[in-house]
Every structure is written in structure tokens, then in C-alpha cells.
Amino acid sequence: MHSAWIQALNSSPPCDTFSLSRRRSREICEQFGDDPEYRRFVAAASRWQTDWVFCESLHVAADAVIRGEPGHEQARVLLAAIADAGPTAPPLFRGFALPLREWEVLSEYRVGAQIDLALVSFTTEFMQACEFAWVQGQDGGTEVVLFLEGGASAVRIDLLAPDEIHWREREWLSGGRFVVTASEYVSDANRVELRISQEGCFDGR
């Protein structure tokens, strides 16, 4: 059964401005603010959005939780929320650069390849993903943009963003086992585009 607060986050209407987003966030907080599960998720998501040093330890902790070890409570909270979200996410995108040549990316991430990611950020904005790819690619490597097919289990966290910079990234949190369903080198844009689908979520409980 999906938590009502996850449904509230994921089904919220698009917010064209940060102030509208804050207003919607306050409404959700008024409705679910007394729910300790919601409060724990907000605290963990906030660190995920803002504390990149802590994110490193979250990865390690999430690995431990998935393998049945104690891990860290906030990793458990995030993994559980992703698994509870159900197949509600719209098509999502992610951009970055890999320290490989384009043909190596295509070879390593060919159709059918599996990618295990305990916790990973996506965005609803294709151009945002392209910008992340461009920024990452400035230091070499191949720009890669992932297209996550709609219907993945993920939680919309842009409404929880602490400021406009984070809100503009239109971030969704997901994780699980992903499978490459299509791959292509787009020569005009000089990037590799990988279409992926979510095969399942890791059970963190």
C-alpha cells in the first residue's frame, strides 16, 4: 500500500514558480506533518538534495541496507519510500558524463545491460539533464543522457527543495535495477542517449 504523502507529492500539479511550489509544500506539510514517516523522509530527502558529502555515506549505507546489514536509518527511509511509491513516475531524465569514449559507453551499456543504483536522482526536465551532462563533460569523457521510461517507482522531491536553485532541477528520487532498452550515439549533440526501464526496486526493509 502506498503512503498517502507519497501520493500527495507525486500527484501534485506542476508548479510554474517557486512560490507556488512552496505553497503546495506547506499544504502537504499541514496534511502530513504529524506523520513520523513523512517527517523522516523530508529530513533524509533534504540531506540528499543539499549535502553531497553525506550522499557519499548514504550510498555506502544503502548498499548495506540492501545486503541486509544495519546501514543508516536515512538510507532505509529513502529506499522504503522509493519502493512504496509504485509505478507513478512520469518519463524522467538524467545527464552526466562517463570517463569513456562513446563507443565504450555503447558497448558497456548495450541493450539488455543492467544498472543497479540504490539511490539516484532524475529530473522531469530534459534540458536540465542535458545541462548536467554538458557541465560534467567539460572535463572530458562522454556526455550521457538517460531516458527513464514512465511508470517507474520514484518520489517527487522538487516540492521539498530548500531554495529555488534546487527546485529548478525538478528532482525525483528513484533507485533499483534498471535495464537498457535502447542506446544511440547522437552525433549532432555529441552525446550518448540511453533509454532505460526500471526492472524493480531493492527492498530495504
Add this chain to the structure above:
Amino acid sequence: MAAERIGPAGYAPPRPELRHLWGSFAELRAVSRARGVPSRIARPACDEVDLESLRRATRAVVVPRDLEA
């Protein structure tokens, strides 16, 4: 179709040295800041400043009485 729950068998996360590439936006942002790459990601455009927050912040400024005159 609902995503299935997967157990730990066969779990193969990215190599540690590449983990930040497959993680949070905060980690990606940190890398771009460290490289000094100018980007919209690091600076919001001026035309998208949240005016409501700006007004609220402006009202919050307290002017000491001895400076009001």
C-alpha cells in the same frame, strides 16, 4: 506495471570511483562547482527570482531607531 521488489542477490552497484556520477544532483553540482564551470545549475537566472520571498525578506529587515531619521 508495478516495479518488483528485488533482493540482494546479484546486486552490483557502480564502482566507488564512479559512484558520484550515478547518485544525487548534489554530487553532480559539487563536481561542477569544484571545476569552476559557469552554469545555470549553479546560479538561478535573475528573471526567475522568487519575488514573494524577496518581498518577505525585505519586510523582515529591521531598521534601528537611531538610523530611521
